[in-house]
Amino acid sequence: MTDTLTRSTPVKDGPPVPESALRTHSIGPFEFETGGRLPNVEIAYETWGTLNADRSNAVLILHALTGSTHVAATAADPEPGWWEGLVGPGRPLDTEKWFVLAPNMLGGCYGTTGPSSLDPDGSPWGSRFPFTTIRDSVRAEALLADVLGIERFHAVVGGSMGGARALEWAATFPDRVAGVAVIACGAHSTAEQIAFAQSQTAAIRLDPHFAGGDYYGGPAPEGGLGIARRIAHITYRSEAELQGRFGRSPQPGEDPFGAPVARGGRYQVESYLDHQAGKLARRFDANSYLVLTEALMSHDVGRGRGGEGAALAGVTARAFVAAVDSDRLYWPEQSQELARQLTGSASRAEGRDVPLHLINSPIGHDGFLTDLEQVYPELVQTLEL
CATH class of the missing domain: 3.40.50.1820 (Alpha/Beta hydrolase fold, catalytic domain)
Known part of the structure; x- marks a missing residue:
C-alpha cells in the first residue's frame, strides 16, 4: 500500500x-x-x-x-x-x-x-x-x-x-x-458518471506496475493512479473555476508553447493537476481506488x-x-x-x-x-x- x-x-x-x-x-x-x-x-x-x-x-x-x-x-x-x-x-x-x-x-x-x-x-x-x-x-x-x-x-x-x-x-x-x-x-x-469512472479504472490497470492488482512488494502503479486522479479532479471542479484560476497562463519558469511536458513545458492548470495526482498517489492505494470506484459505478x-x-x-x-x-x-x-x-x-x-x-x-x-x-x-x- x-x-x-x-x-x-x-x-x-x-x-x-x-x-x-x-x-x-x-x-x-x-x-x-x-x-x-x-x-x-x-x-x-x-x-x-x-x-x-x-x-x-x-x-x-x-x-x-x-x-x-x-x-x-x-x-x-x-x-x-x-x-x-x-x-x-x-x-x-x-x-x-x-x-x-x-x-x-x-x-x-x-x-x-x-x-x-x-x-x-x-x-x-x-x-x-x-x-x-x-x-x-x-x-x-x-x-x-x-x-x-x-x-x-x-x-x-x-x-x-x-x-x-x-x-x-x-x-x-x-x-x-x-x-x-x-x-x-x-x-x-x-452513464456519464460511469464513463468518467471507467476512464479512471482503465488508467490504473494500464499502468505497467499494476501487475494484475498484485503489485505489493514492488513498485506501486502510481502513474496510473495519478492519471485517474487527474480525470476525477477535472470532474470535481467547474470549468469556470479552472478558467478563472488558471486560464492559459504558463507555469512560472516553464514555456508550454513548443515544449512538451516531458521537457518542462506546462500550463498552470497542468501543474495543478500534477500536484493533485502526486498527493493522492502518496496517500492512497490503487486497488482500493478501483474497488471504491467500481462500487460507486454500481450504485x-x-x-x-x-x-x-x-x-x-x-x-x-x-x-x-x-x-x-x-x-x-x-x-x-x-x-x-x-x-x-x-x-x-x-x-x-x-x-x-x-x-x-x-x-x-x-x-x-x-x-x-x-x-x-x-x-x-x-x-x-x-x-x-
Whole structure:
C-alpha cells in the first residue's frame, strides 16, 4: 500500500470513547453481494462525543471516494478534518449532544479491510479482493453498529459517494435511520458518471506496475493512479473555476508553447493537476481506488427493489437533499429528481415536500466539502439536530 493512516494507534475491540481516535473492530466473516467471502473483516472508524445510556444519540457520517474517517479535529487528533465545520462543540453536529461515528468504507485503505490487507497466510488480498458494492459497505457498517450496540441512527449523513451510502442506509434499513442527508449525489450512477469512472479504472490497470492488482512488494502503479486522479479532479471542479484560476497562463519558469511536458513545458492548470495526482498517489492505494470506484459505478438504489420509485418510496426517514449549483459530475437535476421521489419520507408524512437545497459555489462538485455551511441551518432543522 502506498500509505496508511497513522494519526493514532488503532485500539481493537474497544468501546466508543469521548475523543476521536482511530479504532478497528472485527465484524467477523463477510459474504459479498455478488459473490466472494472474506474470513474476517475489520472496520476502522473514529468517534466524536459520547454515546448516551440508551444509545439514541448516534449520528453516522460517511466519507466520499478518497476520504477517510477523519471528519473533524479533536484533542486526540488535532489535524483538521474534511468536514471540519460540521462536527464539534457548538457546531451543527454538536458533540455535547451527539455521538458521531465515521467508518472507513469496506475495501478502503484507511484501516478497514481492503485489497492491501493481509489474508490469513500473511499475503495481501490484492486481485483476490471481492467485487464490492455500496450495499456491501452499508451491511458492513450495520454490523459495526451492531457491535457498538447502536440499533438506530438519529441521522445518517454523506456527500458524493458518502451520499450514495447514506441513501442505501435509508433504503436498506429504514427502521434504523430516523433522518438521512444525501448531498451532491443522486439515486443512481448515470452513464456519464460511469464513463468518467471507467476512464479512471482503465488508467490504473494500464499502468505497467499494476501487475494484475498484485503489485505489493514492488513498485506501486502510481502513474496510473495519478492519471485517474487527474480525470476525477477535472470532474470535481467547474470549468469556470479552472478558467478563472488558471486560464492559459504558463507555469512560472516553464514555456508550454513548443515544449512538451516531458521537457518542462506546462500550463498552470497542468501543474495543478500534477500536484493533485502526486498527493493522492502518496496517500492512497490503487486497488482500493478501483474497488471504491467500481462500487460507486454500481450504485443504483432501485436495483432489485422494483425500480427507483418503489425503492425511494420505502425510505421513511426525514430526508435532507442538497446539491451544488455548479456541479458537473452530479448535476443538481439528479438531486431534484431524488427529492421528488422520496414520497414515503417523514417529511412527506408531515405534509411537507422534500425540497432541494442548493449550495452556491463556483468551484463545482467539491463545493459539498468547501461550502456546506450555507445549508447548515436547513440541515439542522430538517434532521432535528
